[in-house]
Amino acid sequence: MTHSSAADTTREENLNPVTPSNQWVLASNNKGKLAEFKRLFAAADLDVTIIPQGQLDIEDAIEDGLSFVENAIIKARHASRASGLPAIADDSGLCVPVLGNAPGIYSARYAGEHGNDAKNNAKLIAELQPIRDTQPSTPIKGMFVCVLAMVRHADDPLPIIAQGLWQGEILAAPYGDGGFGYDPLFWLPELQATAASLSAADKNSVSHRGQAIRQLLTQLPL
Ligand code: IMP
Numbered sequence: 092m093t094h095s096s097a098a099d100t101t102r103e104e105n106l107n108p109v110t111p112s113n114q115w116v117l118a119s120n121n122k123g124k125l126a127e128f129k130r131l132f133a134a135a136d137l138d139v140t141i142i143p144q145g146q147l148d149i150e151d152a153i154e155d156g157l158s159f160v161e162n163a164i165i166k167a168r169h170a171s172r173a174s175g176l177p178a179i180a181d182d183s184g185l186c187v188p189v190l191g192n193a194p195g196i197y198s199a200r201y202a203g204e205h206g207n208d209a210k211n212n213a214k215l216i217a218e219l220q221p222i223r224d225t226q227p228s229t230p231i232k233g234m235f236v237c238v239l240a241m242v243r244h245a246d247d248p249l250p251i252i253a254q255g256l257w258q259g260e261i262l263a264a265p266y267g268d269g270g271f272g273y274d275p276l277f278w279l280p281e282l283q284a285t286a287a288s289l290s291a292a293d294k295n296s297v298s299h300r301g302q303a304i305r306q307l308l309t310q311l312p313l
Contacts (some may be wrong), residue, residue, distance in 0.1 A: 113139050115241075118152070118170035118180035120145045121199075121206070123271025124300070128181070131295055131304045137311075142176075149173045159184065159196055163240035164250050172245035179307075183237040183299060185273045187215070187261060189222055195236075198272070208272050212265060215276060223263060230260040233277065235286075237299035239307050251310050255302030259286070270294060 117128060125143055132141050152169035156162040159182040166180035184198030194201035194215065202210035219231055235257040240250045265275030267287030274287035274294075286294055295301040 112177055114176050115139055115141055116147065116149070116170045116174045116176050116178040117141050117143045118149075118166040118178050119143065120151055121271075124181055124183070127291070127295060127298075127300055128304075130291060131301060134295075135304070135308055137308075141179075142174075144170045144174070144178075147174050154182070154196070157196070159236055159238040160240065160252060160254075162196055163238045163252070164242070167240040167242045167250065168245050168247075171242050171247075177241065177243050179239060179241040181237055181239055181300065181303070183235065185215075185233055185277070186236055187219070187231065187233045189231060190218060193218075212273060212276055215261065215273065216263060219261060219263070230278075230280075232258070233261040234258045235273075235277065235299040237303040239303045241307065251307060253303045253307035253310065255299035255304075255306065257297065257299040257302070 117125070119125060119128075120143070128141065132139075149170055152166045154162040154165060156165055163180045163182035166182065167178045169178075170180065171178035182196065184195055186192040186195050194211070198211070199205055200211075202214040204210055222231065235255075237255045239253045242250050260278040260280060262276045262278045262285065265285075265287070266278075267275050267285040267289075269289065269291065270287040275285055277286040279285065279289075279297075282289070282297075286298070289297075
């Protein structure tokens, strides 16, 4: 004899295809990211309204994964569960190979205070100084990483994943007024610019986030 509990019913509902929604939650409260997403989604001309999770009073998720992809999925599920809508999350950061890929998934809180860009940049400069002192003419490589996860519903067993990598060099002092986060330290030798001295449109055309969104769009419709 089989028993059907409320938990089984919920599990079955969660595995069933959901009705496509033309509203998606964007699982981020980071102003810099939100500004870039707005432009990128506008350019994509999707028949979807993107709602930042802050507009729905959804708090940030606890990011306790060990990789960008784990944290992106955690954030997307959290926003989808809280809203009942499909959700898309970005987990991103700066990886510096000579620092064992730090700050990595801890980029937003590298200096201990979430989202304090000035302190994070100062810490990165300080951590790299001894390495620069020993090899003054060798550029220090770094890469921005962006992993996007999209879930159709909170327990979606098949999240859509896209990843963008952007290679550059880390400067010893900030340059440029635009962007956010580590942009003023991220030098692009081929453009003779930092990510902070590019226009918003130019940054999106080459950045880790721009690459990841364009890759995600190739995987739609859901
Ligand atoms: P998350 O919100 O946990 O994904 O953390 C992202 C952090 O990575 C930001 O707070 C920035 O410090 C850094 N970051 C990610 N993308 C960028 C970018 O495009 N420019 C500069 N810093 C970035």
